[in-house]
Amino acid sequence: MTTLAQIEAMDAADALAGFRAHFHLPAGLVYLDGNSLGPLPIRAQARIAQVTAREWGDGLINSWETAGWIDAPARIGDKIARLIGAGKGEVLVADSTSINLFKCLAAALAMQPGRTVMLSESGNFPTDLYMMQGLAGLTGARCEVVQPDRLLASLDASVAVLTLTHVNYRSAAIHDLAAITRAAHDAGALVAWDLSHSVGAVPVDLESAGVDFAVGCGYKFLNGGPGAPAFIYVARRHQAAAPSVLSGWLGHREPFAFDETYQPDPGIGRFRCGTPPILSLLALEEGVDLLLEADQAALRGKQSALSRLLIELIGSHCEGMGFTLASPHEDELRGGHVSIRHAHGFAIMQALKARGVIGDFRGPDILRFGIAPLYLRFGDIYEAVTRLVRVMREEAWRRPEFNRRASVT
Ligand SMILES: Cc1ncc(COP(=O)(O)O)c(C=O)c1O
Structure with a gap:
């Protein structure tokens, strides 16, 4: 003992x-x-004080440019990318995990014509299953939620996308991300991983596993603060073909042209929707930076x-x-x-x-x-x-x- x-x-x-x-x-x-x-993180407290006083207080709207606010979602996304084995331009900080998963699943369905099933397992975090159910109601796609030991056998030609949480929120059991991704690809399905309990906690290498989509929370092991924005990963090879169903103005290729017809940003930027929560974003950056120092x-x-x-x-x-x-x-x-x-x-x-x-x-x-x-x-x-x-x-x-x-x- x-x-x-x-x-x-x-x-x-x-x-x-x-x-x-x-x-x-x-x-x-x-x-x-x-x-x-x-x-x-103590630095987050100092950063928020500085951002409110100087950037919001003194800089006002100029701070979108002068303080780099407009670039923060992509900049912090690139930092998170280093924690999950992704490349620059593949991760964006935005919205909540639930919303980002919705975007990924909707993109995956659109990219897989002829396949109509979203597959997951029972015991997955409820929001993931709820987002599937909501999307199924909108699109006519079908949710299939099977027992964990039936997952691989359920990967047939009807499955458009498999979505799983990498580290189970109850038991902390880790899925074999690389092997399951391979099995899904062998069956012609795309995969969307929820890394909420993985990022900043366990090693993840999205690129070497060939993962298509991923999402995760900013407020857990990233220490981003209550309600910190989440992140979304879309593999570079899919970005041009993956539509963003939430086609908000900041996902437009030229948001400040105020064009009345949506034309998506060519890269991960299309998964921005509306204005990012700058105070929360910059607090999250401190948590991510600290983690990257270790x-x-x-x-x-x-x-x-x-x-x-x-x-x-x-x-x-x-x-x-x-x-x-x-x-x-x-x-x-x-x-x-x-x-x-x-x-x-x-x-x-x-x-x-x-x-x-x-x-x-x-x-x-x-x-x-x-x-x-x-x-x-x-x-x-x-x-x-x-x-x-x-x-x-x-x-x-x-x-x-x-x-x-x-x-x-
Ligand atoms: C695995 C998992 N996914 C998603 C969420 C919820 O994410 P959000 O509140 O950012 O939508 C949680 C929250 O605990 C979670 O554990």
Whole structure:
């Protein structure tokens, strides 16, 4: 069993330890929910103050040009591209993940005449399935949502596009992105990956896997802030042929010509729709920049070590308390969070939050602990498990106040 002395030694030897100082993390709190909402990068606070005072305050409308606001979606997209194995001009920051997925699926359907099925798996994040359903209602295309073990067998000549979330939001299980993309292509289908739980958390190489489309969140491991805009990736080889169904004015090849007929931008720019949220965009840029300063392989290594420690300590300190691991045991199959099942999971998480350990709960019985190596210490994991043991020993989760459901958890 790993001892506290060994855990302190791990923190002392951690080459990434310096990044923690770049985040605002309330004293005494153990924050294990960066897979849902990343904490505030201190530089983002300073950037927002500067942007509001100088660029918005003094520069006013001139700042679209003078402060580079107009280029921010593509500029930050190019930065995110470096985290997901994409090239310059293949990623754009815009809208929400849900909207971007809609754009990708609509483009894929249009590019595959004669194929009418959008395929996904049960257990995918609900918004992905909802966007498919909405698009099916508009286009007459069909949604097929199959059990995960039926996915590959369901790839037939009717499938226009397969859409999956790379890292499962409940279990953190990682799909084999390259192998599934290959299988979809062999069947003549396009693929659209949701990288919301992958970007900034696990290695992704879209180009070498030949991925067609991808989307992902800015507010999770990218630490872009609440409601940060999302990103969309469209492989360069598809850009000229992939129509943007949300043909807004900023996706026009010359938006400021105010032409009354839509003519798409020749590249990724066609997936812009309306005016980007500059304050949120520039806060996101700080989160992305910080992540890019870290060695990505070292980050993944530390994340695996932190996750292993959490699994080990829950296994040893909480033995016989009713917890079971809902995430894969193997590091290479597990993404950026660790999920644990317990019959009283909801109330346990509420009690844990009251003790200053923030994770989240996904029904019916999953406690999720986000493992963000940029700011977490091995000692935080130890502290979280120590407080969890206290909650369990005192049976704090039995208290009525921890059993009341809130609307956002
Ligand atoms: C896998 C996945 N996709 C999409 C979303 C939602 O994205 P958005 O709110 O940007 O539409 C989430 C949110 O948690 C998610 O986990």
